[in-house]
Amino acid sequence: MTKITNHLPTAELQALDAAHHMHPFTNADVLADRGARVITRAKGVMLTDSEGEEILDGMAGLWCVNVGYGRDELAEVAARQMKELAFYNTFFMSSHVPAIALAAKLAELAPGDINHVFYSSGGSEANETNIRMVRRYWDQMGKPDKHVIIARKNAYHGTSMGAASLGGMAGMHAQGGLPIPGIVHIGQPDWYSEGGEMSPDEFGLMRARELEAKIDELGEGKVAAFIAEPIQGAGGVIVPPDSYWPEISRICAEREILLIADEVITGFGRTGNWFGSQTFSITPDIITVAKGMSSGYVPIGGSLVSDRVAKVIGSDEFTHGYTYSGHPVAAAVALENLRLLEEEKVIERVQSDIGPYLAEKWHGLADHPFVGETKIVGLMGSLALTADKAGRKPFASEAGTIGYMVRERCFRNNLVMRHVGDRMIIAPPLVIAKSEVDVLIERAVKSLDEAYKLARDEGLLKTAD
Numbered sequence: 001m002t003k004i005t006n007h008l009p010t011a012e013l014q015a016l017d018a019a020h021h022m023h024p025f026t027n028a029d030v031l032a033d034r035g036a037r038v039i040t041r042a043k044g045v046m047l048t049d050s051e052g053e054e055i056l057d058g059m060a061g062l063w064c065v066n067v068g069y070g071r072d073e074l075a076e077v078a079a080r081q082m083k084e085l086a087f088y089n090t091f092f093m094s095s096h097v098p099a100i101a102l103a104a105k106l107a108e109l110a111p112g113d114i115n116h117v118f119y120s121s122g123g124s125e126a127n128e129t130n131i132r133m134v135r136r137y138w139d140q141m142g143k144p145d146k147h148v149i150i151a152r153k154n155a156y157h158g159t160s161m162g163a164a165s166l167g168g169m170a171g172m173h174a175q176g177g178l179p180i181p182g183i184v185h186i187g188q189p190d191w192y193s194e195g196g197e198m199s200p201d202e203f204g205l206m207r208a209r210e211l212e213a214k215i216d217e218l219g220e221g222k223v224a225a226f227i228a229e230p231i232q233g234a235g236g237v238i239v240p241p242d243s244y245w246p247e248i249s250r251i252c253a254e255r256e257i258l259l260i261a262d263e264v265i266t267g268f269g270r271t272g273n274w275f276g277s278q279t280f281s282i283t284p285d286i287i288t289v290a291k292g293m294s295s296g297y298v299p300i301g302g303s304l305v306s307d308r309v310a311k312v313i314g315s316d317e318f319t320h321g322y323t324y325s326g327h328p329v330a331a332a333v334a335l336e337n338l339r340l341l342e343e344e345k346v347i348e349r350v351q352s353d354i355g356p357y358l359a360e361k362w363h364g365l366a367d368h369p370f371v372g373e374t375k376i377v378g379l380m381g382s383l384a385l386t387a388d389k390a391g392r393k394p395f396a397s398e399a400g401t402i403g404y405m406v407r408e409r410c411f412r413n414n415l416v417m418r419h420v421g422d423r424m425i426i427a428p429p430l431v432i433a434k435s436e437v438d439v440l441i442e443r444a445v446k447s448l449d450e451a452y453k454l455a456r457d458e459g460l461l462k463t464a465d
């Protein structure tokens with residue numbers, strides 16, 4: 001077999017890819033037809049593909065490359081750790097320095113009394129831990145009936161059985177017989193699509209109170225926890241109305257349930273604070289982390305756990321764990337990533353410099369005839385595409401048709417901007433420069449213009465009745 005390198009022609013790489021590689025969230029027949037875009041290297045916020053094109057990565061990979069690509073510091077720490085101690089487990093009374101040092105650092109950074117970490121290799125695994133941990137907690141508290149977890153429609157918590165069940169994506173539930181028992185969903189705080197005639201704050205309160213109603217319906221003695229992303233990411237960067245989180249906090253304080261904040265995206269600077277819980281004044285019992293924890297350089301995640309929960313869980317053996325829980329190389333790289341975020345004041349810059357700079361330009365897109373709403377917190381933003389600026393009505397075409405058109409234009413214009421249905425979303429590396437923000441906006445406008453003309457020519461600028 002020929003050696004497969006960067007120097008093979010793109011078509012050959014694409015053919016091998018389609019023949020042997022099953023991709024996540026991909027229709028393989030379509031992929032085989034069109035060929036994957038093969039990324040060969042990256043530096044800062046720029047990707048290079050196998051054709052030598054330079055692409056601005058407006059999504060930080062999958063919301064994770066917070067410190068940008070190509071950081072020597074992280075590569076060197078990984079090499080050093082592999083030579084010193086490539087692997088040891090953390091089961092059965094063993095530990096190692098990277099896992100210890102990272103745990104202490106996370107305890108220092110996490111809000112409130114969250115001082116403990118249970119490691120995983122990613123966000124889905126961490127949410128699996130959370131399901132077992134909150135149920136075990138109430139079990140140990142002498143309340144084994146408190147086992148139901150309330151989650152939200154259109155939430156994303158990963159793709160393993162438990163995590164996808166927590167998630168509220170109908171298309172995912174339809175594959176594999178989900179959700180698993182004991183997980184129920186309430187509405188999401190998406191005012192733009194679902195708020196109707198209500199004001200955003202009225203709608204936010206209404207959606208928050210669905211939690212209270214659901215607890216009453218099930219009985220407080222049956223409910224273990226509520227899980228939510230501070231800002232829904234994969235659901236379309238849905239920023240809740242201002243009234244939402246304070247009301248959720250009130251309900252959680254009054255009721256005997258645990259609150260899990262899934263901060264796999266909002267953690268580690270994305271919203272301008274270390275955690276989205278700080279941005280929204282949320283006091284969770286457990287925080288799910290992954291992605292930006294290592295800036296995506298190595299797979300690592302975890303559940304950050306409060307003193308109260310950790311004390312109860314720790315009073316007996318918790319029969320749970322992953323071979324790679326606290327993997328030394330992953331832990332060492334994550335710790336170095338946190339050092340870079342801290343010493344280079346990356347998060348302060350998101351809050352008071354590059355965040356406001358991007359926000360101003362992003363909100364400027366609201367003037368475009370195709371754009372019905374712009375939202376941005378820190379460096380995660382979304383815009384709703386529309387053919388009816390005032391009425392907030394969806395397009396007549398199947399949801400996602402127009403979003404996909406815009407995304408395709410972006411792709412050709414060398415900008416990675418994702419679509420979720422007919423919303424466009426961005427989450428660039430936190431180290432993006434102002435000149436790069438300008439390029440991002442320039443390419444976004446060009447793509448919106450082109451897609452708008454295309455949609456108009458194809459008669460797709462129509463709303464549903």
Ligand SMILES: *Cc1c(COP(=O)(O)O)cnc(C)c1O
Nearest residue numbers: 122123124156157158262264265
């Ligand atoms: C990506 C994501 C996950 C899943 O993480 P994986 O590492 O892909 O398992 C969970 N929750 C949220 C909010 C995410 O964005």
